[in-house]
Amino acid sequence: MKNKLFFFLTAAFLLNAAVCFPQKSKPKNIILLIGDGMGLNAVTSSVYYLDNSQFRRFPYTGLVVTRSADNLITDSGAGGTSYATGNRTKNQSVSVDTTGKPMLTVLDYAKSKGLATGLVVTNSITDATPAAFYAHVVKRTDQARIAEYLLEDKVDVIIGGGQSFFLPKQLNGSRKDDKNIIDSLKARGYKVVFSYDSLKTIPDKDRVAALMAKVEMPKAKERGFELGDLSSIALHRLSLNKKGFFVMIEGSQIDSYEHVNDFNSAFDEIKDFNTAVKTALDFAEKDKNTLVIVLADHETGGLSITGGNFKAPVVSWTTKVHSAAMIGVFAYGPGAELFTGIKDNYQIGRIMFRLFGKNIK
Numbered sequence: 001m002k003n004k005l006f007f008f009l010t011a012a013f014l015l016n017a018a019v020c021f022p023q024k025s026k027p028k029n030i031i032l033l034i035g036d037g038m039g040l041n042a043v044t045s046s047v048y049y050l051d052n053s054q055f056r057r058f059p060y061t062g063l064v065v066t067r068s069a070d071n072l073i074t075d076s077g078a079g080g081t082s083y084a085t086g087n088r089t090k091n092q093s094v095s096v097d098t099t100g101k102p103m104l105t106v107l108d109y110a111k112s113k114g115l116a117t118g119l120v121v122t123n124s125i126t127d128a129t130p131a132a133f134y135a136h137v138v139k140r141t142d143q144a145r146i147a148e149y150l151l152e153d154k155v156d157v158i159i160g161g162g163q164s165f166f167l168p169k170q171l172n173g174s175r176k177d178d179k180n181i182i183d184s185l186k187a188r189g190y191k192v193v194f195s196y197d198s199l200k201t202i203p204d205k206d207r208v209a210a211l212m213a214k215v216e217m218p219k220a221k222e223r224g225f226e227l228g229d230l231s232s233i234a235l236h237r238l239s240l241n242k243k244g245f246f247v248m249i250e251g252s253q254i255d256s257y258e259h260v261n262d263f264n265s266a267f268d269e270i271k272d273f274n275t276a277v278k279t280a281l282d283f284a285e286k287d288k289n290t291l292v293i294v295l296a297d298h299e300t301g302g303l304s305i306t307g308g309n310f311k312a313p314v315v316s317w318t319t320k321v322h323s324a325a326m327i328g329v330f331a332y333g334p335g336a337e338l339f340t341g342i343k344d345n346y347q348i349g350r351i352m353f354r355l356f357g358k359n360i361k
């Protein structure tokens, strides 16, 4: 009888607790995937024309206003900063505020809490989007300075291009000083490699910097591996950390081909990005403790599908630069329900911070 009463009271308490204090789910890991310049019509082209397009797998979607602090039309520096720091800044700036003061990034914060961190991109690792997560500069073009921020031991898995910004001129680099940042990375314990094949051979315990191109990687079709392959290497390594991880994976070159209004090449990059989204979702489905967020930093090209048929689109472009169009955000996993409605870009950063346990103002 006593047992029965105990059971009853416990059950009543739990039921009451569940009703009054719904457990807000928080992820252990966050995978943030950014399709640079991937506006809603780029997403549309994926959904209409790509076998195995991943976007329908997301239960929660929303829209994001992409403006920067000083411009209706953002660049990737300010766009990346709003996601990385939870605050807007001026175009050209990378994770400094509008007065030039460094701002904490979600990657910095994850690292300080003992999580593993990673960045996987197909352009230079010193480009504005990845830089927003680990560097603090007023001018995004200062890529030599940005490279030096990787010596702060905040990123465990570095995969991208950009050798040139790590080496002085006499070693075929583009640095104006005589610093060899690759040697400095090695001195800090990184295994530095320059190809996909060598990346695959690095033992799990080592921190890795894979700088696989002088500046940007070749276009998707000529790379010989997919962003999904790079992502699964990163996810394997990062998931060995018991406390969790934060990783930003970027389809960097979608934007590059939109800038020259080359739809076929941009679509190849969207297709390549899709492999990374699949890798992330498959991982999260198994893990059950991982939030996957897919979005863009801004739209590029004013891309529109104006004709064609069910097999192929006819597209039109309205600009060779970025546009002010809202972009889509897609979320899966614990906390995904927070990414609905219309959000300002900096709110995305604030939600990620909050899910990791920190409130940003």
Ligand SMILES: [Zn+2]
Pocket (backbone or CB within 6 Å): 037, 076, 255, 256, 259, 300, 322
């Ligand atoms: Zn761009």
